[in-house]
Amino acid sequence: MGIFDFLKPKKKELDVNTYLLQRLKQRIEEKGNLVEFSTQYAAILINSEIEIATVVMKGDFHPFILPLLTITINKDYFPKGIESSLMGLGTTIEEKVESAIDNYIENIFTTIADSFNDTHIDEYDFKSIINNREILWHPKMSKSLVQGKWNETNNQINLYSVIEERVKKELKDYKFNWLKLYISRQPNGEISGECLLNNELWEEGYYLLEEYAKKWKDAGEFLGQKQFIMFRRCDAYDL
Template sequence: MFLFNKKQVMTNEEKILGYLKKAIPSSKINGNGVYLSKYKLTIEPHIGKIDNNSLAKVVDLFFNIKHELFCESFIESATGIGKNLEEAFQQCVDHFLVGPLYVIKNCISGKSNENFETTFLGKRKGWQLFQGSIQGISDEEEKKYIRIWSIIGEKAKARLGNKKIYWIKIYIGKFSNGEIISKCRINGVYNNEISDDISEYIKTWKGNRDIYSLKQYFLIKQHSETYSEYEFSEETVKEFTKRAVKVLGVCNSEEKLRELNDDIYKITGDLNLAYEIKSFIPEMLCELVFRNVKYADKISIIKDNNRSLEFYKNQFTSYYWIYSELANNYYHRNILEEEIKTIILLSSSYEVINNALDTGTKIQDLKNLEITLYAFKEYIPA
């Protein structure tokens, strides 16, 4: 009698790890990820969606990138199409390697394309730009006409605050029917203004084709000598946010409103972060509820003597950490309906929206709605 060992079937996750290891020299599989010892970098792939279409397999993968440079979640997505899952997985991996990973490795190695300076709160900030190659166009002659950084650079620089790393992802689609799609994401967040600028830029292209679909990645790293380390981690700010929602959700009386600052401070132990969490959550929740309104990218903060300071949302270290946690809880229905109503009544945006609707303005016609907040004298954004 002969005994045969049954061949072990690899999971999809194991196959993806194998493709990454094979494609990246000197890498090794470590748990749920692939570790690149030369760069001290870990890549953890996760399957987002598999579409088992009869004609082709379509896969969305997410790559969680971990390195000491990144003080917040750095997750990039890739889509692959193939006649089978293996082909689709391989295409996702290929897109990741020539796109974000190429720029990340250059950043860790210090191979920058440009150095520049900005100011934030009167302090000089030094930066290095790491620019990825254009994905989707192989014709070098056509690439000469495409200078994305020259279009987005100044506005991107204006949005830099004190974070150690900013990453920018550009997607452009131009189709034969005249449709144009342009998307700019800064640290994973869609930026309306820069996306619109790119859309206008596309109309000037002089390439030989009517159809384009391309991506480009940029990383901007702050010099260590100008970087001021932020006191709180992303996970800590998100935990504070979750707890603050419960406090704000019952702030339905004058007495509770008077106690609100102290109640949020008891959560954070920091006046600046307490102010940001207390002030941002109502405005963000209003934005999530009234999604058809176009909100401005800026926040005006009025301090003593009516002195107004303007900041882009990206310049606050905490802003999109708070937003991410709030949005996650909102979409997963972890915030009660009564809490939502109570919280958005605390926002300045709701008052503007409500007044506009009372005068007959359609909600989709409300554009560039800017947030104005009042801060205590000693407040310092970070």
């Protein structure tokens, strides 16, 4: 089954997903964007440039959790979409939807939208060699968000810094690359997470995150950390 098959409305989730898209449209419009509903499937189109499709995932989840899959699409640069699994938390549909939207806007949408601006932060810029060609990259990233009770453990470490040197060798010669990082430790010490580069599992990156999480203190507490990064090839290096 293709990823866009998930975007076809299903009876049980239609009302929740429709409400979620309505609220997402309103929230993004509040930021000064022109937003309209897609005529093809459950999605919205922002400034005729970025499309966001959403679906509420099926499964046996806690009643306070709204599991959500988002696909953020640009037909020129990422036509297959940037995939992201999110969760909304709350006791009502309204609370869960707002929580999911907060999660998406703060961690994903703002970073993607900002990456379309050819601005840069000098301390993060770097060059790589791909197919014997030098390329300058402008990374844009969300805040390094933390979950749980961080008491003894340093929660100021930028998650991107854990994989920063290694990822420079992994980028493809595309206008945009993207990286989704998540690592967590359960109270029993079990570590899990994901490291996705251009929607694909990047095993070396995950192992680096895992080794980082093994150093966390606060035994018996749940801890989690996540971050989303976009890499824009500098316009001066476009062919």
